[in-house]
Amino acid sequence: MNIMKIMIPVLTTGLLMAGSGESIYKSKCASCHGKKGEKKALGKSNIITGMPVDKFITLTKAYATGEKKAMTLAKMVKKQFINKYDDKEIKAVAEYVNKL
Secondary structure (H helix, E strand, C coil), X not given: CHHHHHHHHHHHHHHHHHCCHHHHHHHHHHHHHXXXXXXXXXXXXXXXXXXXXXXXXXXXXXXXXXXXXXXXXXXXXXHHHHHXXXXXXXXXXXXXXXXX
């Protein structure tokens, strides 16, 4: 019984952290966009530090679908991002980026 009191909060916290905007950004986005969103990914993208949430979501989806022109690699990365994460997680990343 005591082990359950310890494990449930640990597991719950782990699950919540797994989909947090910060954890997703750091594991999937920072390598190209920089720790603070200060880099132009592949030397071409927008600097995303402080980008408004709606703009981040709109641009990410536009690049993923090909609505907005992007390098092939960027389009593939955005498409994988859109396909892997749900709208709530994408919004969480957008909110995190907005606060960078």
